[in-house]
Amino acid sequence: MASSSQALPHQNPDFSSYRPLYRSMLAKDWEEALRFFNQYPLAIRTPLNQYLETALHVAAKAGNAFFMEKLVALLWDHELGPRDVHGLTPLHIAARQGNIEVARILVRRNSNLLYLYDNKGFFPIHYAVTSSRGSKDVFLYFFGVTRDDAYPLPNPYAGPTGVSIVVYLIGQKFYDLALQLVEKYPYLACYKAIDNNMSALDALVRIHRSIINKHSLNFWQSLIYHYVSKAESTTSTPIFYLITSLLQCLVRESIVNKMVLHHQSVKLLKWLCDQLKTINDTQVMSLTKQTIFDATILDIWQVILNIAEAYPMSIYFWDSKKQNILHVAVMNRSENVFNLVCGTNVLRTNLPQYEDIICNSVLHLAGKLAPPHKLNLVSGAALQMQRELQWFKEVKKITPSYFWSYKNKYGKTPSMVFTEEHRELKEAGEKWIKDTANSCTISAALIVTVVFAAAITVPGGNSGENGLPIFSDHNAFTVFAISNAASLFTSATSLLVFLSILTSRYAEEDFLFTLPNRIIIGLFTLFLSIIFMMIAFSATVYLVFGHNRRGVLITVAVFACLPVTSFVHLQFPLLVALVSSTYGRGIFYQRGFPQLPY
Incomplete structure (x- = not known):
């Protein structure tokens, strides 16, 4: 180990004296760096900049495995985890950079580095999920070496901390790895992440809408989806990947990838919803209430169906405006959720009976102008006006007749709301025609x-x-x-x-x-x-x-x-x-x- 008897060149906020060391590390000139360490031995341990990064941090950020190997040899095991201003250790940075070689060098010397968390409570495995390489291999390495029984060291897979890993995996569209993690730790389906208060179900809906509507697929896409689903459910993993690779050779790769991701996300969704059956009502409401309304707004009917199968009363949730899922579906023109409700006799009868906080019936909400992203799905103002009238007509079919002329708190009937909200669209449609x-x-x-x-x-x-x-x-x-x-x-x-x-x-x-x-x-x-x-x-x-x-x-x-x-x-x-x-x-x-x- 290097001697620490000599003083640093400058012990003040000015870190300019370390520039020669920076240059030598960037140039991968170990001989020059070693001469600097021999002249100033404490430089290998102390911060080199205002972000409190040490030589280990710089080597990990540069992804220089050779330098890391040499630096580690000059330090004790307990000196391999210095923290920067954000609480990041060199292993955190290696995970973020996706540099498995550097990570192996550090873990081999001190595996306890895997259980050091930063200022936000994140472990290196969290950064491995979102590494700059975007590769599953980086996460799989950290998943393989990070244990859940390293007591008294903290468990990265416990509670909200573990859910954050699942949320990040979903964010990267690594649905198969997320499913693998929650299958190993089922309790992760019942918590929310520490940083964004998001559950795994929330992440599936909010981060990526990979759960597509099968009813909108054409013949070839439906055929691909059928074979992808059948291959994964009836064959081993190598054969599944062989079949998907063959399909990629025959049709556009993006379509096959989309179908594979959809199938994986649906499997994850079903598994997470099955876990809702194991917890009490209060926990279910906390985990699913916002998810139900987010899925309704985004028109992801599969999420609502799976949650309702696990907890039937979730279909009667209402939001801060006292609007149920039928209100939200109509207001956001979510036709798949609307069809799902209308296809269920009990809900088609019961949900239209309710008013929101300002006495709007579901027909009042149908009279409001559709969100711009829904209007733009139809080209031309006249066709947009036609689609709005079709919505109003369909909602009127399921609305009790006493609501047809019912006035809200502003004294407006549904027809009055429709006329006011669609005045500009009607004028644009008339001009277009x-x-x-x-x-x-x-x-x-x-x-x-x-x-x-x-x-x-x-x-x-x-x-x-x-x-x-x-x-x-x-x-x-x-x-x-x-x-x-x-x-x-x-x-x-x-x-x-x-x-x-x-x-x-x-x-x-x-x-x-x-x-x-x-x-x-x-x-x-x-x-x-x-x-x-x-x-x-x-x-x-x-x-x-x-x-x-x-x-x-x-x-x-x-x-x-x-x-x-x-x-x-x-x-x-x-x-x-x-x-x-x-x-x-x-x-x-x-x-x-x-x-x-x-």
């Missing part, structure tokens, strides 16, 4: 003009003898005549429909069906008129210039597809959205939702 109708009216009028003129001046002209069209005996002329007439009829229909839209009254209820239906008819007939017009034009070009040459016909047909393709690309998505929103199955009462345990 009028702008759309004006644009389409111009297009339809141009097509009517063109095809009407083409019907009078037929290709090739008329015969001077009998007045009949010259090309009347050609098949292409028949195609021209039929398509030109169809284009005229459809464009005229489109023009009249859009003119009717411009003269509509734009009442609130018109946005639900009348106006969207007219836009659908107008766009569809406009689309048909463009197609028929292109067919008529192609037939005309072929008759006049083709002279039975197939090359002309093919060339004209290819170019005729350009305006049709442009319309499909630019306007067809709007038509699909309108049809889906107006005639589709909608977001309410979707099939496949399991009922709550009532």
